[in-house]
Amino acid sequence: MSDGLHIHETPPEGAGPDWTVPQDWSHYDAQEHAVWDLLFARQTAQLQGRACEAYLRGLDVLSLSRPGIPDFAELSDRLTKLTGWQVVAVPGLVPDAVFFDHLANRRFVAGNFIRRPDQLDYLEEPDVFHDVFGHVPLLADPIYADYMQAYGLGGLRSLEFGAIHKLARLYWYTVEFGLIEEADRLKLFGAGIVSSHGESEFALDDPSPNRIAFDLLRVMRTNYRIDDYQQSYFVIPSFEALLKATAEADFAPVYAALETLDDLAPPDVLPDDRLFKRGTQAYWRNKTARAKP
Ligand code: PHE
Numbered sequence: 263m264s265d266g267l268h269i270h271e272t273p274p275e276g277a278g279p280d281w282t283v284p285q286d287w288s289h290y291d292a293q294e295h296a297v298w299d300l301l302f303a304r305q306t307a308q309l310q311g312r313a314c315e316a317y318l319r320g321l322d323v324l325s326l327s328r329p330g331i332p333d334f335a336e337l338s339d340r341l342t343k344l345t346g347w348q349v350v351a352v353p354g355l356v357p358d359a360v361f362f363d364h365l366a367n368r369r370f371v372a373g374n375f376i377r378r379p380d381q382l383d384y385l386e387e388p389d390v391f392h393d394v395f396g397h398v399p400l401l402a403d404p405i406y407a408d409y410m411q412a413y414g415l416g417g418l419r420s421l422e423f424g425a426i427h428k429l430a431r432l433y434w435y436t437v438e439f440g441l442i443e444e445a446d447r448l449k450l451f452g453a454g455i456v457s458s459h460g461e462s463e464f465a466l467d468d469p470s471p472n473r474i475a476f477d478l479l480r481v482m483r484t485n486y487r488i489d490d491y492q493q494s495y496f497v498i499p500s501f502e503a504l505l506k507a508t509a510e511a512d513f514a515p516v517y518a519a520l521e522t523l524d525d526l527a528p529p530d531v532l533p534d535d536r537l538f539k540r541g542t543q544a545y546w547r548n549k550t551a552r553a554k555p
Pocket residue numbers: 409412413415416417419420432508509510511512513514
């Protein structure tokens with residue numbers, strides 16, 4: 263996930279000026295490939311009937327079910343033929359402008375390390391499983407591929423408006439934690455959800471979180487949690503509609519409007535919200551109660 267945090271200020275040793283590093287596929291050992299295989303099997307079983315069609319199709323057309331951590335060069339070959347995207351390796355989170363520039367040029371930056379066997383369920387930094395399994399399948403979809411490139415261009419533009427934190431909420435609530443309506447049912451598409459065993463159940467089935475119809479201004483007003491499951495998920499009607507609402511809109515007046523509006527807290531519900539389901543918020547209430555002495 264990219265939450266705007268980053269660790270290095272300049273490219274670390276061995277990285278190019280664009281922060282990319284060779285994936286060095288041959289350095290992965292058998293245990294690392296086994297972690298990928300385990301996570302892959304667990305998630306693909308869970309995502310049948312839960313992830314959106316375009317995502318499941320992407321897994322298939324990119325042959326992601328081959329055993330082991332994917333070789334980015336091979337994966338990029340398949341992806342380039344479909345939508346012109348490539349996958350390149352970076353050592354960890356990169357500065358925002360670098361991240362946006364890669365997206366604007368249809369390069370998806372992926373961490374090249376994989377979590378340890380004791381971190382299957384949770385880790386803080388995006389690893390190759392989150393980045394590749396979570397993000398790359400949808401890049402095989404032409405509309406989604408256009409959305410991600412437009413987001414990169416929009417990111418560069420947001421820097422001129424000092425609005426990166428507002429724009430980052432759009433990324434968070436779509437690319438990372440988005441839901442989509444498909445044949446009258448809610449399906450998953452956000453990478454942070456589909457790569458998480460716990461959240462891919464929680465986001466669809468738990469009564470706690472709100473599920474609210476996507477609205478650009480509403481989303482860009484809403485803070486998000488980086489430490490736990492989301493308290494609200496936003497539902498897009500289709501990738502076409504998302505692209506239309508973002509790439510075809512001029513955000514200058516949106517950023518100006520946001521200056522006059524208060525930020526919203528993650529669980530807030532507004533009278534104007536179109537709710538698919540109002541959440542009970544019980545999950546977080548129970549947690550807070552337990553945390554008190
Ligand atoms: N159209 C937006 C702008 O004018 C850019 C953008 C496109 C942002 C797609 C996000 C996603 O700044």
